[in-house]
Amino acid sequence: MIEVGSGGGQEGKRIWFIGRQHPGETMAEWWMEGLLDRLLDTDDPVTRSLLSKARFYIIPNMNPDGSRRGHLRTNAAGVNLNRVWNDPDEKNSPEVYWARRNMERLGVDFHMDVHxxxxLPYNFLAGFEGIPSINEKQLRLYHRYQATLARLSPDFQTEHGYPKDAPGTSDLKKCTDWVAERFGCPAMTLEMPFKDNANDPEPTFGWSPERSKHLARHCLDALHELIDDL
Structure with a gap:
């Protein structure tokens, strides 16, 4: 886990980004590289503003063992990490077990899980509409973030994505649902395409590492527009 930012003291926001729970989704780690490139650029005025208001907790690769072994969905023990967040096992899913322990210790005001x-050949967000204790503020902030990102990034859209969960039907084994339920904050899953973005295809390289990095930069721009209201 990488920590960045002064945190703004006691009133500072606690921002979490995790990625590549599924090791075959390598675009998530390129996205993380773009995120870190920007957060470590102190000449960037958006970066300076964010780091003065928040402490960032970033896990660029949640599944290093699965990545090393060339797995598509699981860690070294054969566990799909995004299906154990309600009750992770320290032996078989230590990645989630310790990530959760740190979230409990530090708190969460905003969370994004990158996949x-x-x-689906689009960039889109999936939310937490089915969690038991959903509140109006977290849902409003999530919708605002989604709309802001769509306005800022031509590579992001809101028309295509996963069906929304009906009230009370969430799966708390999944990271986004568990975090939103546990901390009452806006939490979301960012999905990127494997081949190309159908809304803006690039015939030579498709959805490339560089485009993943640029999307991360726009995600920080969108966060900057609502961080004061978290």
């Missing part, structure tokens, strides 16, 4: 989707 790639094999089927």
């Amino acid at each position: 790639g989707d094999e089927a």
Whole structure:
């Protein structure tokens, strides 16, 4: 886990980004590289503003063992990490177990879990509409973040994505649902395409590492517009 930012003292926001729970989704780690490139650029005025107001907790690769072994969905023990957040096992899913321990210790005001989707050729967000204790503020902030990112990034859209969960039907084994339920904050899953963005195809390189990095920069721009209201 990488920590960045002064945190703004006791009133500072606690911002979490994690990625590549599924090791085959390599675009997530390129996205993380773009995130860190920007957060470590102290000449960037958006970066300076964010770091003065928040402490960032970043896990660029949640599944290093699965990545090393070339797995698509699981860690070294054969566990799909994004299906154990409600009750992770320290032996078989230590990645989630210790990430959760740190979230409990430090708190969470905003959370994004970065993935790639094999089927849908778009960039989109999935939320937490089905959690039991959903509150109006966290849902409003999530919708505002989604709309802001769509306005700032031509590579992001809101028309295509996963169906929304009906009230009370969330799966708390999934990271986004568990975090939103536990901390009452806006939490979301970012999905990126494997091949290309159908809204703006690039015939030579498709959805490339560089485009993943640029999307991360726009995600920080969108966060900057609502961080004061978290």
